Amino acid sequence: MNHDEWLDKAEIYATGALDGEDLAHFEAHLAVGCAVCEDHIRETRELLTHLPRSLSPLTPPPAVKVRLLDWISGEAAPTLQRPRVGWLWWGIGAGALAAAGLLIALSWNLYETRQELQRLEGRVATLKGELAEREANLQFLTDPEIRIVQLAGLPSSPGATGRLLWNPISRTGLFLTIGLPQPPPDRAYELWAIAGAEPVPAGVFTVDRAGRALLRTPPLAAAKKFDKFAVTLEPAGGVQKPSGPMHLLGSL
Amino acid sequence: MSSDPSADSVLLIQRMKIGDREAFGRFYDRYASLVFTFAMRIVRLRSEAEDLLQEVFFQVWRQAAHYSQDRGSPEAWILTITRSRALNKLRLLRRMEVSNQETSAGESGRMENAESDAKIMVEGALAQLPETQRTALELAYFDGLTQTEVAARLGEPLGTVKTRMRDGLARLRGLMGVNTSGGFP
DSSP, X not given: OOHHHHHHHHHHHHHTOOOHHHHHHHHHHHHTOOHHHHHHHHHHHHHHTHHXXXXXXXXXXXXXXXXXXXXXXXXXXXXXXXXOOOHHHHHHSOXXXXXXXXHHHHHHHHHHHHHHHHHHHHHHHHHHHHHHHHHHHHHHHTOTXXXXXXXXXXXXXXXXXXXXXXXXXXXXXXXXXXXXXXXXXXXXXXXXXXXXXXXXXXXXXXXXXXXXXXXXXXXXXXXXXXXXXXXXXXXXXXXXXXXXXXXXXXXX | OOSSHHHHHHHHHHHHHTTOHHHHHHHHHHHHXXXXXXXXXXXXXXXXXXXXXXXXXXXXXXXXXXXXXGGOOHXXXXXXXXXXXXXXXXXXXXXXXXXXXXXXXXXXXXXXHHHGGGXXXXXXXXXXXXXXXHHHHHHHHTTOOOHHHHHHHHTOOHHHHHHHHXXXXXXXXXXXXXXXXXXXX
């Protein structure tokens, strides 16, 4: 293939639109190392920044900046770069002082390296956890036993809707909802699996500002055959029997 | 500070690396409108765009230490973060929208209504592209469609779409005075 053809693919790759065999071939080309294409992708991405710049600008709400500054005030610095000990100065003095200074500098560097290692180990552990969770979700979603239950909004939340991906064999589910109103601070929503007339708690959740939530339900009792699912508004910690208004309801 | 905005932004990121919150505030002031506008163009919902704005800048703060100028300008970096997060959110919203439509035909207008939130005018370089080239680029860049999906959406052969995208980028380069060997003059 003429290299100009790779550059053509590099441009479409930079927009994120390359797919199919073109993508597979181009990624294989990149994998063997092509600095020219890498540069062309980088340059095209810079060029593409002109597309959002071509939109007439909107003003973001000032509250967002205030919230962000509040958040980062409670955060440690992203990576605290401590000033390096000027160990060369120590070497200028007498031999004993130089040796001591060098030892201090090396100890400090060792301390920093250990801190960084600990931070990276923590990050790796977090990523492993996220990966395991995604794999579990993928495995769940690809199970042929999955049934889809649509939950419709009731008069308490007519604009809300929900979808439960339910596995009747493992009696576990993945519940997504949108449009529920924000609950008061001392309240939360509770999902119920209903066997006949008997509701069983299936998880407590709150919603974001758009009224959305995603909930993975724990395995429920094996002896029951659940055929309806509902969401009610309950005290924040959840309850064993529904006591509040019902917001969503759907049948298997 | 340097008079070069990009170099100035690199300095702000370097200060963020050591926990300088004032630098973060200045970086936010410089890019918040661009990020918010871009997010609105993709997700078309004000509440979602506000969430994205927060998420993007929080990520910038936490990942400032990992930024490398070798991989692109600060602007390309923050716009890449914004686009990635916004397209993920858009896909989630589309899935939810399909669910809504299946549940209740009466609710299917939610996204259409929301679109009126995002009447964003296109101007500058993008507005100077021929309509066919602009549409192909917009569908890929702002709507996250692949070249095959763009072709299906427009009812055009895949080869035509590829040509339009490449021609559109070439024209954009010409408009912006970018030479093809890379880098801005």
